[in-house]
Amino acid sequence: xxxxxxxxxxxxxxxxxxxxxxxxxxxxxxxxxxxxxxxxxxxxxxxxxxxxxxxxxxxxxxxxxxxxxxxxxxxxxxxxxxxxxxxxxxxxxxxxxxxxxxxxxxxxxxxxxxxxxxxxxxxxxxxxxxxxxxxxxxxxxxxxxxxxxxxxxxxxxxxxxxxxxxxxxxxxxxxxxxxxxxxxxxxxxxxxxxxxxxxxxxxxxxxxxxxxxxxxxxxxxxxxxxxxxxxxx
Amino acid sequence: xxxxxxxxxxxxxxxxxxxxxxxxxxxxxxxxxxxxxxxxxxxxxxxxxxxxxxxxxxxxxxxxxxxxxxxxxxxxxxxxxxxxxxxxxxxxxxxxxxxxxxxxxxxxxxxxxxxxxxxxxxxxxxxxxxxxxxxxxxxxxxxxxxxxxxxxxxxxxxxxxxxxxxxxxxxxxxxxxxxxxxxxxxxxxxxxxxxxxxxxxxxxxxxxxxxxxxxxxxxxxxxxxxxxxxxxxxxxxxxxxxxxxxxxxxxxxxxxxxxxxxxxxxxxxxxxxxxxxxxxxxxxxxxxxxxxxxxxxxxxxxxxxxxxxxxxxxxxxxxxxxxxxxxxxxxxxxxxxx
Numbered sequence: 001x002x003x004x005x006x007x008x009x010x011x012x013x014x015x016x017x018x019x020x021x022x023x024x025x026x027x028x029x030x031x032x033x034x035x036x037x038x039x040x041x042x043x044x045x046x047x048x049x050x051x052x053x054x055x056x057x058x059x060x061x062x063x064x065x066x067x068x069x070x071x072x073x074x075x076x077x078x079x080x081x082x083x084x085x086x087x088x089x090x091x092x093x094x095x096x097x098x099x100x101x102x103x104x105x106x107x108x109x110x111x112x113x114x115x116x117x118x119x120x121x122x123x124x125x126x127x128x129x130x131x132x133x134x135x136x137x138x139x140x141x142x143x144x145x146x147x148x149x150x151x152x153x154x155x156x157x158x159x160x161x162x163x164x165x166x167x168x169x170x171x172x173x174x175x176x177x178x179x180x181x182x183x184x185x186x187x188x189x190x191x192x193x194x195x196x197x198x199x200x201x202x203x204x205x206x207x208x209x210x211x212x213x214x215x216x217x218x219x220x221x222x223x224x225x226x227x228x229x230x231x232x233x
Numbered sequence: 234x235x236x237x238x239x240x241x242x243x244x245x246x247x248x249x250x251x252x253x254x255x256x257x258x259x260x261x262x263x264x265x266x267x268x269x270x271x272x273x274x275x276x277x278x279x280x281x282x283x284x285x286x287x288x289x290x291x292x293x294x295x296x297x298x299x300x301x302x303x304x305x306x307x308x309x310x311x312x313x314x315x316x317x318x319x320x321x322x323x324x325x326x327x328x329x330x331x332x333x334x335x336x337x338x339x340x341x342x343x344x345x346x347x348x349x350x351x352x353x354x355x356x357x358x359x360x361x362x363x364x365x366x367x368x369x370x371x372x373x374x375x376x377x378x379x380x381x382x383x384x385x386x387x388x389x390x391x392x393x394x395x396x397x398x399x400x401x402x403x404x405x406x407x408x409x410x411x412x413x414x415x416x417x418x419x420x421x422x423x424x425x426x427x428x429x430x431x432x433x434x435x436x437x438x439x440x441x442x443x444x445x446x447x448x449x450x451x452x453x454x455x456x457x458x459x460x461x462x463x464x465x466x467x468x469x470x471x472x473x474x475x476x477x478x479x480x481x482x483x484x485x486x487x488x489x490x491x492x493x494x495x496x497x498x499x500x501x502x503x504x505x506x507x508x509x510x511x512x513x514x515x516x517x518x519x520x521x522x523x524x525x526x527x528x529x530x531x532x533x534x535x536x537x538x539x540x541x542x543x544x545x546x547x548x549x550x551x552x553x554x555x556x557x558x559x560x561x562x563x564x565x566x567x568x569x570x571x
Binding site for chain 1: 266267269270271273274470471473474475476477478479480481482484567
């Protein structure tokens with residue numbers, strides 16, 4: 001589903017030279033698998049997500065999404081790539097000038113779905129995250145956990161094959177985190193490749209999924225699901 | 234949340250039941266749907282842009298008024314110039330040469346000269362004003378009848394009024410020259426010189442207005458650029474989200490382009506109203522003025538076509554300003570800073 005082939009990213013620094021955010025990272029994320037990505041802040045988690053989303057481009061190496069090399073995608077192809085990727089943000093990135101329904105419908109409107117379809121899909125996604133009765137509300141009236149679920153509904157409403165989450169449980173208490181994690185596991189179960197960037201070690205420990213650890217831009221550990229070694233973070 | 238372990242509910246159940254394979258399928262929409270959606274988004278963008286303008290009436294009115302005034306100024310002056318040109322149009326067609334003959338020329342010679350000139354190709358017609366006619370006319374019009382009566386002799390010379398066939402300045406001057414060569418002629422006076430001067434002045438004025446129009450059109454574009462820049466700034470978050478969920482540049486650009494167009498269009502419409510109100514305002518004094526000159530002239534308005542063209546032109550200016558702002562500032566709103 002996703003493959004990184006010796007990907008490096010160097011940000012130029014004002015004093016000349018540069019800072020290596022990622023060094024020679026190679027990995028594969030198969031469909032239907034949930035993977036944790038962990039590491040200290042500055043270890044390269046966000047950079048990795050940005051490279052997959054084509055918010056940034058790698059300095060060297062290549063990334064393949066569904067077999068397509070991102071290096072071959074020009075700037076006009078970026079929107080189409082992003083439609084294949086659902087992104088969940090720590091701070092939800094919801095728009096407070098419109099209803100929950102309109103927030104979730106946004107990716108479908110952008111992708112040009114027929115109107116009649118949009119209603120069905122939005123309600124299916126809201127039903128999935130348990131917020132079907134809140135569709136007319138403004139997201140500002142929802143709790144933090146509910147807002148995060150709206151963000152997830154928006155990320156999955158057009159059924160992307162890949163779901164990225166950046167600290168999705170960062171602001172939530174353990175019970176709400178568990179609800180969110182259950183949702184992600186459900187998506188993995190139906191064949192979505194799910195990558196969750198987090199430094200929440202209790203979360204990682206509780207769910208025995210594959211774990212990738214970054215340290216100073218290098219991939220230092222790749223623990224398969226059900227291995228007992230919680231090294232790296 | 235484990236209560237709901239089924240995947241996304243969709244109308245097509247068989248998709249859901251599929252075992253994990255090469256990822257959940259991305260739902261696709263057909264070509265017609267895509268075109269339909271594109272058209273729909275145009276409509277939505279246009280309406281949404283309009284709605285946003287209505288949400289902030291004071292700010293919108295301010296911008297629209299600035300645009301309207303910038304457009305009404307050159308449009309109004311242009312209308313006035315058109316009026317001046319139209320009012321003096323008839324004078325040009327009336328161009329004629331007054332040929333004063335020497336006082337001792339008798340009526341028969343005058344008549345002969347008139348018929349000889351009347352046959353010239355470049356002369357349309359020659360009117361004969363005898364000394365007696367001239368005196369009678371002068372007496373009637375000048376109010377100096379008593380003074381005339383006091384004079385021992387008729388002081389007025391015989392006069393021929395020559396209407397030329399060709400009223401171009403060169404032809405007139407040539408004719409003036411040739412008529413002046415006849416021995417009976419004392420003086421040939423060309424009565425269109427001041428009309429020519431007036432037209433030259435109008436020409437200069439219309440050039441100045443053209444320059445003014447250009448400058449103010451540029452001002453309109455810049456006003457829209459700035460307004461759209463602020464709009465982009467205030468919708469930064471939304472733009473980032475739209476880009477993250479796969480919105481194309483066109484999708485992001487569209488509402489702003491419509492906003493610029495609406496600003497221009499509204500400004501143009503208000504400018505038309507301003508010009509018409511101003512014309513009404515000066516209409517009655519102008520009527521008074523022209524009646525003093527025994528003229529039937531009445532003001533020409535903008536005309537239906539111009540009243541239509543101005544708002545559309547303004548809309549294009551707005552679109553142009555929005556395009557400039559968007560192409561310059563949308564790049565700044567990249568999701569880099571997420």
